[in-house]
Amino acid sequence: MLPPHLKSLIEKLSSLPDTGPRAATRTALFLLSKPEQELRELAGLISGLKTNIKTCPDCFNLSDGNSCAICRDSRRDKSVICVIENILNLIPLEKTGRYNGLYHVLGGLISPMDKISPENIRIEELVRRVKKSAGETREVILALNPTVEGDTTALYIERELSPFKIKITRLARGLSTGNSLEYADEITLSNALTGRK
């Protein structure tokens, strides 16, 4: 009932995150209504992704060449490394404008359920990086999700980094801004109490 070319496109689009067949159909028809030039631009950006985007060999953030824009930036504080699960976590941290150090992208969290063990994420690379910095690294901030996987990973990293003389910190836990105290769960509330100041 739909032309085969459109069917193939809808099928491909359906495999994108948060996109069911209905949304994929809507997107395909939307694209069909766009001028040729725009479609060619989008297609070019998609097909050129792999060639134009590399991984930073130091922090594993995305980069367009060798070191990423953050590692290259001479104004950033090279003595602090913020450990994050993935690149999606880097964006909100940068948006706060309150962090001026470097990052280390783990590429996942330890999760026995999902068969992700410490060797599958970039913990060894972090340890090597701290070692190589020969005392330049003063602090490692573990900015991981407040979940079982995040806590497990944080504990593991803390242990691995214990031989080095560096400060290891975690993001504060407490009430989220705008959330009502009435609806905060017990753990959040007890964290908020413990961390009171």
Place this chain on the structure above:
Amino acid sequence: MLPPHLKSLIEKLSSLPDTGPRAATRTALFLLSKPEQELRELAGLISGLKTNIKTCPDCFNLSDGNSCAICRDSRRDKSVICVIENILNLIPLEKTGRYNGLYHVLGGLISPMDKISPENIRIEELVRRVKKSAGETREVILALNPTVEGDTTALYIERELSPFKIKITRLARGLSTGNSLEYADEITLSNALTGRK
């Protein structure tokens, strides 16, 4: 903070329907994790859309060449034309498996609010088509949304087709399957009462 190529892609993806900047970022990173070959396939499908997909000159459904697959199908009943707003409406109708006639895609509904007047949609084309069929068309089904715009468009088309000796019908209105009577609005319920059988 993100490589320029990725930023451009996220910007382009953000313009897709139901896609905010956050979903666009997730999609871009998802694409980045896919093999080169798959990205090239998706890009090819997008850039080739306009060249490979045409509009059927008879019913304005999408087609890969001249007449669309439905108009070409000799098993379909050529005496019934189902008028729909757009191609998205064709898919669920075909899925019912209960309709075996032809379609006519209006490409919109009359809406003074959105400055869409009868000349902006394919009503004239429908009238010409019925006229040209020289008596072959027995019935026109107006399968338009149960909204003010849908009703206005249906009334307008009924009037335009009144000179021809054809049956003009509309989709039945009543309770949706699975919906509770308790939550049905007054108009739906009164329609359900009127149309009782």
